[in-house]
Each structure stands twice: as C-alpha cells, then as structure tokens.
Amino acid sequence: MTPLARGRLEVALRVLLGLLLLWASVSKLANPTAALASIYAYDLPLPHALLKVVAVVLPWVELICGLMLVANHKPLAALTCGSALLLVFLLATGQAWARGLRIACGCFDLALLGFGKHAEAAQAFLESVGVAFVRNLLLAAGFLWLLRAGLKQTSVAASPISQASSTSTSAVSNPSPRRKRRS
Amino acid sequence: MKIDIKAGGFWRALLGAGAIPQALAVVALSCVLGLAYNAASPVGIRWSESDKAEPAKPAAPLATLAPVVSPPVAATNAVAEPTNQSLAAVVPVPSQPPPAALAAPPQYVPPTGTTWAEVEPLALKGAVVLVDARGRAAYDAGHIPGAVLLPEPPSAEELAAFRAQYPTNSHLVVYCSSTSCSLSFKLAHRLAREAGYTFVQYMTGGYLDWQREQALKQGASNQVAAAAAPAQAAEMPPQDTAPVTPPIAANPDGEKLDNALPIMWAQAKPMLATGQVLLVDARPKADYDAGHIPGALWLPADASGEVVRQILGDRPKTTRVVAYCGSMGCPQAFQLATRLVREFSFPNAQFMLEGYAEWRRAEANQPQAGGAK
Numbered sequence: 001m002t003p004l005a006r007g008r009l010e011v012a013l014r015v016l017l018g019l020l021l022l023w024a025s026v027s028k029l030a031n032p033t034a035a036l037a038s039i040y041a042y043d044l045p046l047p048h049a050l051l052k053v054v055a056v057v058l059p060w061v062e063l064i065c066g067l068m069l070v071a072n073h074k075p076l077a078a079l080t081c082g083s084a085l086l087l088v089f090l091l092a093t094g095q096a097w098a099r100g101l102r103i104a105c106g107c108f109d110l111a112l113l114g115f116g117k118h119a120e121a122a123q124a125f126l127e128s129v130g131v132a133f134v135r136n137l138l139l140a141a142g143f144l145w146l147l148r149a150g151l152k153q154t155s156v157a158a159s160p161i162s163q164a165s166s167t168s169t170s171a172v173s174n175p176s177p178r179r180k181r182r183s
Numbered sequence: 184m185k186i187d188i189k190a191g192g193f194w195r196a197l198l199g200a201g202a203i204p205q206a207l208a209v210v211a212l213s214c215v216l217g218l219a220y221n222a223a224s225p226v227g228i229r230w231s232e233s234d235k236a237e238p239a240k241p242a243a244p245l246a247t248l249a250p251v252v253s254p255p256v257a258a259t260n261a262v263a264e265p266t267n268q269s270l271a272a273v274v275p276v277p278s279q280p281p282p283a284a285l286a287a288p289p290q291y292v293p294p295t296g297t298t299w300a301e302v303e304p305l306a307l308k309g310a311v312v313l314v315d316a317r318g319r320a321a322y323d324a325g326h327i328p329g330a331v332l333l334p335e336p337p338s339a340e341e342l343a344a345f346r347a348q349y350p351t352n353s354h355l356v357v358y359c360s361s362t363s364c365s366l367s368f369k370l371a372h373r374l375a376r377e378a379g380y381t382f383v384q385y386m387t388g389g390y391l392d393w394q395r396e397q398a399l400k401q402g403a404s405n406q407v408a409a410a411a412a413p414a415q416a417a418e419m420p421p422q423d424t425a426p427v428t429p430p431i432a433a434n435p436d437g438e439k440l441d442n443a444l445p446i447m448w449a450q451a452k453p454m455l456a457t458g459q460v461l462l463v464d465a466r467p468k469a470d471y472d473a474g475h476i477p478g479a480l481w482l483p484a485d486a487s488g489e490v491v492r493q494i495l496g497d498r499p500k501t502t503r504v505v506a507y508c509g510s511m512g513c514p515q516a517f518q519l520a521t522r523l524v525r526e527f528s529f530p531n532a533q534f535m536l537e538g539y540a541e542w543r544r545a546e547a548n549q550p551q552a553g554g555a556k
Contacts, residue, residue: 029220031226031372032221032224032226032227032228033226033228033293033372033376034368034369034372034373036228037365037368037369037372038365040365040368041364041365049230052228052230055228056217056218056220056221056227056228057210057213057214057217057218058213058217059217060212060213060214060216060217060220061209061210061213063213064209064212064213064216065209068209074202074205076197076200076201076202076205077201077202077205077206077208077209078206078209079202080197080202080203080205080206081206081209081210084206103364103365104365104366111336123336147197147202148193150200151193151196151197151200152196154196154199154200155192155196155199
C-alpha cells in the first residue's frame with residue numbers, strides 16, 4: 001500500500017469510527033432511561049447505582065471521543081479512550097452472547113437516522129448481542145490499528161534520523177498528531 | 184515504514200505520547216458533563232428511587248444466623264393445625280395496592296414496576312389495560328387474555344392508534360417475555376414520555392410470571408379437588424393418577440428460558456422415593472429445624488455460592504434439585520431454583536408449587552406422615 005492510500009484509509013476509518021461513536025452517543029442521550037434499561041438487561045453482577053453512573057457518563061465519553069476523532073483533535077487520546085470503551089463493550093456483549101441472553105444491545109438507534117417505519121428487521125439485526133459482539137471485535141481492531149499507526153508516526157517523527165521520510169509521508173497523509181499540536 | 188512497534192514498545196509509545204492521561208481527562212470531563220446534563224434533563228435518570236423493582240428478598244434472611252433451639256414438634260399437632268399464614272398464601276392476595284396516580288400532574292410520570300399478583304385483581308375488574316410489548320409472532324402464540332398488542336418500538340401510526348383508543352389517564356401495564364427482557368421497560372417509558380400516559384407500570388416478571396401464576400393456581404385447584412375427594416387408599420398420594428403438567432412449557436418464540444420450572448408434590452414424591460430427586464428446603468434454618476420434609480437438605484434461598492457448592496457437593500449437574508419453602512406462593516423456592524439454574528448450572532432445578540404447610544396437609548392422611556424427622 002502506498003503511503004498516500006494508507007493515509008487516506010486512516011482518515012476514512014478515523015472519521016467512520018468517530019461518526020459511529022457519535023451515533024451511539026446520541027442514541028443513548030435521546031433516551032436515557034431506555035439506555036439504562038438496556039444496561040440493566042445485560043444482567044451484570046454490578047450494583048444498580050454503578051450501572052446508573054455508567055448510563056449517565058457513557059454517552060458523553062462516546063460523544064467527546066467521537067467529536068475528537070472527527071475533528072482530528074488529539075486523536076491518540078481519543079483512540080486510547082475508544083479502545084478502552086470497546087474492550088468494555090466486548091466483555092459485556094460477549095458474556096451476554098455466551099449466556100444466551102436474548103436482549104437488545106442498546107448500541108444504535110436506527111430511528112435517529114430517519115428509518116423508523118420499515119427498519120424493524122434491520123434494527124433487530126443491529127441490536128442482537130451476537131452481531132454486536134462481532135461488530136465490536138471489528139471496531140476494536142479498527143481502533144487498535146489506528147492507534148498503532150498513530151503511535152508509529154509520533155515515534156518516527158520523534159527520531160531525527162527518519163525525520164525526512166516521516167515528513168514526506170505525513171505531509172500527504174493527514175493524521176499526523178505532530179502537526180495538530182499547534183492548535 | 185521500516186520502524187515497527189513491538190509488543191512492549193506499544194505501551195511505551197502510548198505512555199510516551201501522553202495519550203493515557205488525556206484519555207482519562209476525557210473520561211473525567213464526561214463525568215462532569217454527564218452528571219450536569221442528567222441533573223438538568225427532565226428525562227434524566229433518577230438516583231434516589233429505584234427505576235426497576237428489585238426482586239423481592241427472601242423473608243427474614245437474618246433468621247438463619249440466629250441459633251434457635253426449637254422444641255421438638257409433635258407430629259400430630261403439626262398436622263392438625265395449618266397456620267393462618269399458609270391459608271393466606273393460598274388465596275392470591277395483592278401484596279399492596281398499586282400507587283394511585285389520579286392526582287398526578289400532567290407532566291412526565293416515570294413508570295413503576297409491578298407483578299401479576301398485584302395486577303390480576305385489577306385485570307379481572309377491567310381496571311387496567313394490559314399491553315403486550317413483544318412481537319406479533321409471540322403475541323399470536325400466546326398472551327395474557329385481554330392484552331393489547333403494541334410491539335416495542337411501535338411505529339408512529341401504531342402509537343397514535345393506541346392513544347386514540349385509550350385515554351392518557353388509563354392505567355397501563357406493559358409486559359414482555361420474562362425478567363430478562365427489557366421491551367416492557369422501554370415501552371412503558373415511551374408511553375409515559377412520548378404519549379403522555381400518567382399511570383404506566385411494567386410487569387417485572389413478564390409473560391413467564393403470568394404463566395407461573397397460572398400454574399400455581401392450577402396446582403391450588405388440584406389441591407382443593409384432592410381435599411374434597413373422599414379419602415382414598417392410604418398409600419395413594421392425592422391425584423397421583425393425573426398430575427397436571429403446568430402450562431409453563433409453552434415457549435412460543437424459541438426463547439431460551441433460564442428460569443426454573445415448577446413441579447407438584449404429587450410428581451416429585453415418586454421420584455423422591457427412587458432417589459431421582461434431591462429435595463432442598465429454601466426456608467431459614469429455624470423453620471427447617473422446626474420441621475421439614477424427610478430427606479430434604481437445608482439450603483436457604485440467599486445462601487452464598489460457597490454454601491451452595493458445599494451442600495450440593497459434587498452432585499452431577501443433571502441432578503433434579505427440587506426446592507420448596509413455607510407455603511404455596513412463597514418466593515424462596517422459586518428464587519433458589521432460579522439461582523440454581525442460572526448461577527450454578529443445574530438446568531433441571533425446579534421449585535415445588537406446594538410449600539411445607541401444604542405438604543403437611545397432603546400427608547395428613549398418610550399413616551407414616553411425620554413432620555420432623
């Protein structure tokens with residue numbers, strides 16, 4: 001893969017992940033009690049008070065991370081945060097799937113995108129925990145890949161020997177944290 | 184792209200880039216914003232009152248700790264006088280009236296949890312609108328009589344039609360499949376918030392709870408029939424020839440039922456004699472010491488995992504463990520059996536419909552009847 005193509009792929013993936021996080025966040029913020037019900041439905045061995053805190057804070061973590069990814073503001077921090085989020089999601093959906101809980105994952109709300117009427121099947125597919133688990137695996141892989149790529153660029157940029165090659169790639173590929181540090 | 188980040192180098196690079204403190208700062212900011220937004224939002228999550236009814240705790244769990252020296256109970260006395268408590272439990276009595284919301288302000292009133300035991304008397308009077316939040320297929324396969332289908336999420340047309348038919352001060356009770364479904368909770372909140380209903384409840388036990396209550400009722404009517412029948416041969420357990428299988432087996436949409444199933448004493452008794460059944464007493468220790476079904480082990484409903492494993496030992500997971508408690512309708516047997524199914528992987532664990540009080544009466548005609556061992 002040429003550096004140019006790779007850079008474009010990274011930008012596209014970063015924006016996509018950011019938008020997904022924003023969608024998930026707004027789905028929860030629009031309906032906090034339903035989000036709480038979804039969390040309860042996972043039947044986790046945690047006190048309800050803690051789950052309420054999660055229901056209150058989680059959408060905002062997603063919102064801020066999503067905004068940071070889309071705006072390319074401190075993408076490394078957002079990617080770290082997003083990877084940790086995905087790890088938690090993987091655990092929750094994984095245990096629900098393994099136990100055969102028939103619950104809605106409470107991830108995304110299709111109705112927000114304007115598909116209210118004919119999207120029951122799509123929504124059910126989107127919301128089943130098995131699909132959610134596999135989707136989370138893919139998303140986690142995406143986050144970790146971007147994080148690794150971002151870290152590689154910072155480490156390359158930091159070493160004076162490879163300065164020239166690094167600037168030549170990051171001049172064309174967008175997500176260089178070094179350039180963003182000005183803001 | 185010659186330089187690759189090694190496994191250890193990944194963490195070093197992550198720390199070196201300062202991403203972790205920044206990520207923690209994001210979480211901290213989210214906490215502040217989330218708490219502030221939630222406090223300001225009219226539909227925010229409430230901290231004080233429980234949004235979802237907790238399952239009822241077993242009665243008097245602390246009593247198990249008290250070393251009670253119980254006097255030996257004479258078998259004849261024990262058989263002769265059934266307690267008031269057991270009589271009261273046979274008749275389904277609503278434990279408490281649902282909260283009145285007639286004087287409620289016209290703004291959003293959050294739904295509350297309820298159970299079929301509370302709803303049933305109102306349903307018989309036609310005072311509530313039962314709303315089935317499951318899909319069309321599950322509804323067609325079986326629903327609570329009189330229930331209206333309104334699948335969650337409803338379309339705008341369905342919601343409008345529902346609202347046109349039922350005024351917003353109707354008492355709505357929403358249900359879905361069982362305790363592990365969340366559709367009723369979601370639909371109840373939707374009806375309260377979006378459609379402006381001021382008295383919405385959701386049935387925490389769902390359709391499964393209703394099925395269980397029906398099974399209990401069927402067991403009770405069998406008992407009445409058995410008591411009315413002339414005394415038969417002493418060896419015969421009442422109604423042994425026709426044990427009614429409870430209608431719990433209905434499982435319309437192939438949903439995995441991870442709740443314990445009920446069993447009647449008449450069904451359990453022959454299996455107990457042949458050792459196919461392990462009987463456990465889910466009541467507090469004092470009650471167990473005062474008298475229990477012969478052969479039953481003491482295993483309280485709120486026992487810790489360690490205690491459960493200790494008592495059940497290394498019995499095969501296929502063992503049919505049957506739990507019972509004080510009298511028909513008592514919660515501990517159902518709770519214990521469900522825990523055994525869910526937490527301890529005894530898929531065949533069941534709860535006995537009758538309790539100890541009914542057992543004593545059922546065995547009153549038997550010559551070998553004995554309360555305490």
